[in-house]
Amino acid sequence: MKLNINEALYTNLLEKNYEKALNLKNRYSFINANLFPILSKEERDMVSDFQEKNVKLVSFSNEAYKNGDAYALFPKWGENYQLQRMNPYDGNEGSCKRQMLLNLCNVSLSPEADMAATASSILVGNSLFHNPNRTEIQEKALKKIYNGQSIGGIGITEIDHGSDAVNMKMQANIGDDGSITYNGTKIYTTNGAVADYFSSYGVTDISNPRMTMMLTLFERGDEGLKTERLRIPGAEGIGVGKVTYDNVTVPADRMLAKPGEGYKRLFRGLTPERVAIIGAGIAGIWSALAHGVIYSQIRHQFGKPLFKNQGISHTLDDIYSKAAAYTAFAFQIADFYDKKVGNKIHHGEKPNPTDEGSVAVQAAQGKYLISKFYNQAAYEVVQTMGGRGSISEFNSNSSINRLENLSRLIEVLGGHRNIQLMIIEMGLKGTTAMSITGNVQKAKRQERKIQNRITELNIKRAESILVKEAKFLSDGTKAELTMIISKIKEATEAKNKIEQQAYTKALPKALRNAGKEVHKAKKAR
Template sequence: MIKSMDVLKMPLKLSEAVYGNLLEKNYNKALSLGNRYSFINSNIFPLLNKEEQDLFMGFQDVCKKLLKEVNVDDAYEILPKLGEHYMLQRMNTYDGVVGSCKRQLLLNMAVNGMAPEVDMAMTASSILVGNSLYHNPDRNDIQEKALKEIYRGTKVGGIGITEPEHGSDAVNMKTTAKIAENGDITYNGTKIYTTNGAVADYFSTYGVTDISNPRRTMMLTLFKRDDPGLSTERLHIPAAHGVGIAKVNYDNITVTKDRMIAPPGEGYKRLFRGLTPERFAITTGTLGGVWHALATGTIYTQLRHQFGKPLFKYQGISHVLSDTYSELSAYTAFAMQIADFYDKKVGEKIHRGETPNAMDEATVAILAAQGKYLTTRMSHRATYEIVQLMGGRGAIDEPGSNNIINRGENISRLMEVLGGHRNIQRMIIEMGLKASTSMAIGSNIKKAKREQGKVEQNITQLVMARAEKMLSEEAQFLPDDEKANLSNAVNKLKAAVETNNKIEMAAYARVLPKVLSKAGKAVYKAKKAQ
């Protein structure tokens, strides 16, 4: 008989398990935000002038004061506090506060160390949505109010570009926009992976009035969360814990004409003009994340002892850090070069309400693509390696701890996708490669094309001769359908040559070898069967 004291207890629920802290006080103190900033400053300050150094230190002071108020489960709670210090963006001059790419770089590097989730959320709101409003020279009172609230952090913005079937191919979007006679705008469609979409107050969204001609009909419109027909669904993305990425539905949602940020056709230009500063902000936030990861790894491995000496004394450890250090320093210098170019050639003109030179915009777009591709590619690899150097402690995310490298590694997984997939950046870089040589070797390229054209023409003539010979000498071995196909291809190609129809010449020059090959197989089978 089982006594009451012997009754088995139910298994303990995971939710009832108590968390403990593994990071000792000495490690936690050494990894403080202030110490990480000190490490970064010693490497960044030589690249900055006195004004920029002071600005960077000011950003750091605010972040150190606000650190305890950060809620990693909700990146948005701290935004109004940052907004009070004009620290949600410093790319654009606004409200008497000077903006530039260099200032934005320093801001991202400071905030990322405080909380990478906050850096991601504020960049999506104040740079992506903020720029779409800021770059509108004709913004009205409604748009100005939205811009001010976003920059001050009292409201959050999310930008609507990506769609379920149109990620990298953002231009050919299917979200439709209709403009009524009175100017009212109606949207129908779905956007996904909208950063901040789960909580956003404002949505800066692209749509097209003609899906068959998106470039000339793309427009940009401002929506509010309480607009009838707008609904959001948060997406579960573990790597972005604390950031509300969402699917946003636009179901026959109608707004007044004063919500139009860019008219049809202008939206396409605005989309690509906005991608360059977006990619630059992603680059600088990524650099900030790696600098803080490197600081964490460098500090930790000098404190942690194994086999009687610090981990840093082992080359298997220090060489990994040294490689990251060298690569990161080079990319940081490159990012500052991009910032200077953008500020002088593009940003200053935008701030004055002028249109930048097209060549300058193209150049900085390629530079931004290079920067984003290189830094984001390096980021996940570098943070992962540093996590490994720290063993089990690198994988732990302890509430209130200064060891945030695990959270930084999670965020780094997304950076190659945000702002254009890495393969899109490669395509842009490829265009830069071609453009950089086209002027110098233009005549050589034309000559090579002419020579290649002659070779292809000779090949085509040989194929035609072989086809005609088969039709005359081996016709008895050809099935009727194969004979008809071959005869048709030869005649079509001849007609294209006689009329100098280059399009059909090229098409049938590709088709004829395939038809001839198939006919040749039929002749071979027929001869073998005899």
Template sequence: MAGNADFDLFRTNEDHEALREAVRAVAEAKVKPFAAAVDEEARYPQEAHDALVAADFFAPHVGEEYGGVGADALATCIVIEEVSRVCAASALIPAVNKLGSMPVILGGNDEIKQRYLPDLASGKSGFSYGLSEREAGSDTASMKCRAKADGDGWVLNGQKSWITNAGVSDYYTVLAVTDPEGQRGNNVTAFVVEKSDEGFTFGEKERKLGIKGSPTRELHFDNVRIPGDRIIGKEGEGLKIALRTLDHTRVTIGAQAVGIAQGALDEALAYVKERKQFGKRIADFQGIQFMLADMAMEVETARQMVYVAAAKSEREDKDLSFFGAAAKCYASDVAMKVTTDAVQLLGGAGYTRDFPLERMMRDAKITQIYEGTNQIQRVVMARQLLKG
């Protein structure tokens, strides 16, 4: 399935590693000190936001022609991975900016790109993604949100659920049915909705298990008028653009999962080398060493899968759907397992908020759910396999 591999793209280059050092320095100095309070208070990580904007890590994927740094897919994954090591909620800032804007990048015309991408690149405005609804999660084609043609524009009615960074972002890619009688899957169109649009409001913040610093809210549309020039791509192409977007951005969720798992492993390693029982460090017990070895092996396997998928995303390889789904699925399962094992290695201490591992364990769970549950990832992979 891999085809003729360009092996240079399967390893990081000097620029990627220099980027990793730069992001890690920002994350350690400007993100980590606030991570516990952000979680405890369930507040938006403004300190991380400001630091990411200042360092050009807010939306690193945006091309240079729009004022961005033009980071490739692997570089963007490294940014997300390194921020996730210390705060998964903060890592959703660059991750969701990519998710929200990828439909514009993949399907938008030059005019709509020039209108929205420079603000995103500069950090002036964030971008969120409105696909899921209360009754249309995994089954996206059954959405009920409607956009009705009205003169030279559209009128939008309905709602979207589980929208990351809702209320913070200024721009929203929103998918709506534009032809209720049309063929399922080919009757959905993508639009850009602006926070200031009349009739566009937000629901209350969801009370969540993890990633508490990233607000998750519903979007509500009550006769929201959308000018005709805010269509992304062509009428009826919305779901195709949305699913192409997910092929690329599932890779970034894999990167978030790798970062969470690596952060948990780092914390566990530091603890077992200091903690003593029965007269010696618990790191010297073979049972502990085997746990650590398994954790490190799984994290590294997940990282390699994510990096390969990122290389395929950059090249837009035909087998990206399989590799993106596989990387997201495997890495998120690893994040859940490794964070759980890390809590176990700290024993009672791991269960307290004095250490970040219980937060990492709670944060890891969502990576198995959003941007397509891991059950859906397996459906995607199986379809690709059966297609040959």
């Protein structure tokens, strides 16, 4: 009798020798051998503690993955403060560097749970932590999210406003009693389908979103709030969702940022989010590399280990070299943020705008490079491992296939890669402007002279056509040329640059049309 696919049972078919060699402890050992030399004793001790706890959670994590639940680890991680280490909390110091080291440990255990934790404890956690005047309900939410008792989802992306988040249309209204009402829909909210708390942005005036953007805390169960799960193949077990706000009204103590302040908080929150994503990317690269290096040295083909074949070893060598370089860059970004921005926020001080701009560009550079390479590295290792890399057994210590699936999403999360390039472009333009301002201005002046000369020649040509070729032109064309010439001269005399530019651009087209009329009329004769 033929079995239905849903009746077919999964089992552990993987070779025991490979399974033992690829266990989490061995993969951690490989990562530590490469990174411990560049870490301080405090950092090494912290990483060792995280890893020791995670090794004990392997069976629990595998069972959670089998059940499609990326959140089962939250309470376990929460007990050891392993959901976030970016912000200081409950006696634990916080920094971006510590967060990256946490990612290095958690991704190897469960890449899905790490992604969900970043959305909950970093994105939503930061929106609460960065509010210096937290109310009782906000403090309660922050504590439960950091302890893993609750899940958070942040509402930024909308159906027609993904990358263009600053022009969101979520309608927010503030009542006379200070209560806040939201109407609209957020989409692709990580954890949105299962979240207990929603930190969501809205605008009180959709025609002026930047100056009226605000941030509000909502809870599952608020009347009018509806969540639906979206199926994201690369994010198994993660409740990415669509969240609808249908006249959802909450009291004043839920406001996290008042109108106008929300815009600043949005951008201030994007940089640490991207730094956390960089950490996840670095962790994914090292985890993928650990799989490839270990497997290739115990898997034999043609009478020798795979690693003895240069087609395999050179691929891993390339990943190894780039992993080291990108890790150094990631730590540099983290250190800059911690010293120049994070520490000031933690002490209630306002960071220097120039420092915030600099680290925003660095974070964009890091996210662009590292998230892109994460996917490439995972893909190459999967190919190196052949069939072993393309399956994902529930009870297996191998998570390379899961890493590859999830790595495809990292370039989209926290701002699409093209958005990162736009930020990088602004940084490139800004830093060069500081060093070559005089040259730029000189080039602009020279360009203006050339354009003015071209305009003068076009005007002379137009005036000549109006005199010498008038009999071949229609009245409409003659009137248009005359008007444009007159407008350019008037705008130049009045120094009206806008009209001058507009009519200067219109003149060449009018000349082309006149030339066609003359040619057609002469040909007809």
